[in-house]
Amino acid sequence: MPGGPGHRVARSRRFVPADGPASSAARPRHPGAGPSPPSTHARGLLAADVNLEDLARVTPGFSGADLENLVNEAALAAARRESRQVSRQDFENALDKLLLGGKREALMDERERRTVAYHEGGHALVAAVLPDVDPLYKVTIVPRGRSLGVTQFQPEDDRRNLPRTYLIERLAVALGGRSSEELALGDIITGAQNDLKEA
Numbered sequence: 128m129p130g131g132p133g134h135r136v137a138r139s140r141r142f143v144p145a146d147g148p149a150s151s152a153a154r155p156r157h158p159g160a161g162p163s164p165p166s167t168h169a170r171g172l173l174a175a176d177v178n179l180e181d182l183a184r185v186t187p188g189f190s191g192a193d194l195e196n197l198v199n200e201a202a203l204a205a206a207r208r209e210s211r212q213v214s215r216q217d218f219e220n221a222l223d224k225l226l227l228g229g230k231r232e233a234l235m236d237e238r239e240r241r242t243v244a245y246h247e248g249g250h251a252l253v254a255a256v257l258p259d260v261d262p263l264y265k266v267t268i269v270p271r272g273r274s275l276g277v278t279q280f281q282p283e284d285d286r287r288n289l290p291r292t293y294l295i296e297r298l299a300v301a302l303g304g305r306s307s308e309e310l311a312l313g314d315i316i317t318g319a320q321n322d323l324k325e326a
Contacts, residue, residue, distance in 0.1 A: 174214040182218060185264070188285040197221050223265065227279055228272020235275065242308060242316055243268045243276040249307020250278035250300055250322075257296040274321075278304070301326040 173179075186194065198213075200221030205213040224230075235243070247266050254260045264281035271277050280300075286293075301322045308315045 172211075172213060174210075174212040176215040177213065177218065178215070184283075185222065185281055187282055193225070197225060200224055223271070227265070227267075227277045228274070231270050231272075233270035233275060235270075239275070240268060242312060245307045245311045246304040246316070247276040247278045249303040249305070251303075252307065253303030254278075254280070254300045257299060259290070259293045259296050260300055298326045 186197065189197070197218070198221075201213045201217040204217040204220050205211075208217075247268060251263060251266045254263055261280035261282045264279040266276075266278045268276040278300075304322055305315050
């Protein structure tokens with residue numbers, strides 16, 4: 128209701144900057160000036176190999192809290208290296224941890240590693256030949272989170288309306304790991320159940 132109490136709160140919040148009320152130090156020096164770009168605030172803290180535009184490109188759909196977690200994880204990685212600057216590798220490791228889960232030790236014999244490699248390779252191979260699949264971000268057989276291996280894709284934007292062809296190709300990619308196991312090894316592992324659930 129336009130005249131209700133909620134309306135007044137929403138209207139007054141419209142004029143608060145997205146990152147909170149400005150302190151006197153952060154207020155614009157002249158009318159029309161907005162907050163400084165992140166590169167100004169990060170000067171000296173980011174290594175020369177960090178490109179904020181590249182970082183923005185690989186984090187579509189991240190909320191402010193997600194980005195804060197990413198920056199904090201990257202800063203912790205730099206601190207563990209006893210570095211005063213956060214590098215591109217620190218950001219990549221932090222992104223992997225947030226998207227894929229933390230690395231964990233898993234005792235896998237050679238046969239199991241090969242099976243996981245065929246499985247993850249199957250996802251990647253199917254994705255490579257399909258035109259509407261999101262770009263491949265990373266393929267690994269290093270156990271992360273609850274998975275023995277991961278094939279991660281990086282959406283180029285925050286999609287809301289998904290075309291039928293895109294969904295069909297995602298199904299094909301999800302089942303590519305299972306198919307690869309069956310073709311190469313003549314059997315499938317229980318880990319493929321997650322792919323069926325996702326599909």
